Every structure is written in C-alpha cells, then in structure tokens.
Amino acid sequence: MKTILWATLTANGNYARNASPEHPPKQEAFSDFLDQVKAAGNFIVGRRTFESFQAGGESPFGDVDIVVISKSVKDIPGIKVVASPQAALAYLQEKGHTTALLSGGADLHNAFLQQGLVDEILFPIAPVLEGKGYNILLNQDHYQYKDIQLLDFKSLGGGVVRLHYAIGRE
Ligand SMILES: NC(=O)c1ccc[n+]([C@@H]2O[C@H](COP(=O)([O-])OP(=O)(O)OC[C@H]3O[C@@H](n4cnc5c(N)ncnc54)[C@H](OP(=O)(O)O)[C@@H]3O)[C@@H](O)[C@H]2O)c1
Numbered sequence: 001m002k003t004i005l006w007a008t009l010t011a012n013g014n015y016a017r018n019a020s021p022e023h024p025p026k027q028e029a030f031s032d033f034l035d036q037v038k039a040a041g042n043f044i045v046g047r048r049t050f051e052s053f054q055a056g057g058e059s060p061f062g063d064v065d066i067v068v069i070s071k072s073v074k075d076i077p078g079i080k081v082v083a084s085p086q087a088a089l090a091y092l093q094e095k096g097h098t099t100a101l102l103s104g105g106a107d108l109h110n111a112f113l114q115q116g117l118v119d120e121i122l123f124p125i126a127p128v129l130e131g132k133g134y135n136i137l138l139n140q141d142h143y144q145y146k147d148i149q150l151l152d153f154k155s156l157g158g159g160v161v162r163l164h165y166a167i168g169r170e
Pocket residue numbers: 006007008009015016017018019045046047048049050052069070071072073083084085103104105106107108109111
C-alpha cells in the first residue's frame with residue numbers, strides 16, 4: 001500500500017491552519033486535494049479535521065472510502081472509524097485500495113510520519129504567511145534529519161505551487 005501525505009503549507013513553512021471562515025483553504029489547493037481524493041478513491045483523516053469537513057455542509061467528496069482516526073469516537077454513521085494509522089491502512093488494503101491518501105490534520109500526519117508509514121508527500125505551498133502555528137514533523141521529541149527526493153513540482157494557479165516528494169522507508 002502506497003501512502004501519500006497531502007498537506008498545504010504556508011510560504012514560511014507552517015502546516016496551513018485554514019481554520020477560520022475568513023481564511024479558508026486556497027481554492028487551487030482544495031481543487032488539487034479533490035483531484036487526489038478522486039485518484040486514490042479514499043482518504044484518511046484525523047477526527048478534528050473530519051469534524052471541520054462536516055461543518056462545511058454537503059460533502060464534496062463523492063463516493064470514496066473515508067477513514068476517520070480517533071481514540072475518543074467509536075462510531076460515525078456511514079463512516080469507517082479506526083483507532084490507529086495501521087488499522088486505517090489495513091482497512092483500505094482489505095477493500096482493495098493500492099494507494100491511501102492522508103488528508104490531515106497535523107496530528108494525523110505526524111503520527112504517520114513518526115511511524116515511518118509515508119511513501120510520498122504532496123505539499124501545495126500557499127502564498128500566505130502565518131505566525132506560530134502547526135508543523136509537519138518527523139517526530140515530536142528530538143532533532144532528526146532525512147533526505148527526500150523531489151519527484152516534480154507544478155503551478156496550480158493562484159500563486160500555489162505544489163511540490164511532490166518521495167520518502168524512502170527504512
Ligand atoms: N494545511 C492543510 O492541508 C490542512 C488539511 C486539513 C486540516 N488542516 C488543519 O489542521 C487543523 C486540525 O489538525 P489537528 O492536528 O488539530 O487535528 P487532526 O489531526 O485532524 O485530528 C486529531 C485527532 O485525530 C485523532 N488522531 C490523530 N492521530 C491519531 C493516532 N495516531 N491514533 C489515534 N487517533 C489519532 C485523535 O482523535 P481523538 O481526540 O478523537 O482521539 C486526535 O485528537 C485544523 O486547523 C485544520 O484546518 C490543514
């Protein structure tokens with residue numbers, strides 16, 4: 001199972017919050033996310049980000065497998081809920097998927113990265129700056145360094161540039 005981490009960053013390297021109605025995700029980045037969802041046929045999402053998707057009203061995702069990761073919530077009608085990254089991947093594999101898309105938020109991405117479960121990264125870089133915020137980290141505890149391979153880059157329009165990397169699993 002190939003896992004792709006998809007995360008919009010700010011120009012100064014934060015994991016973009018997109019947390020308020022005044023500062024929604026850039027449309028070009030969100031369209032790219034929808035394209036990736038369509039290509040993978042699924043996405044894995046942290047409980048908090050999933051709740052923010054639900055708050056947006058009608059789902060724009062169509063008929064795809066959505067897997068929510070949560071320890072506190074056990075059941076969401078019509079949605080698969082699991083308690084760990086491994087369980088999410090096992091579920092999608094069992095359903096015949098060959099690629100899993102990680103859609104956020106920060107906690108979810110960092111859990112997959114820390115456990116060495118990411119094969120590729122898609123980073124749309126939005127033309128915004130933020131103050132103190134979220135970060136995508138190899139681990140939360142200590143300094144760590146890893147070379148990764150740039151596969152390609154693409155302008156998505158609206159000043160958003162998407163970087164695509166491969167990460168070797170150890
Ligand atoms: N820049 C982007 O591309 C992008 C994309 C999506 C979201 N966001 C932003 O990200 C922010 C939300 O991120 P967040 O880090 O606060 O929340 P999150 O990752 O969406 O959700 C965190 C929750 O997911 C569950 N979870 C995460 N890792 C887990 C693990 N290893 N095992 C079991 N459960 C796990 C836990 O749920 P329980 O507490 O229920 O146990 C945890 O509290 C928002 O501001 C949103 O707008 C940005």
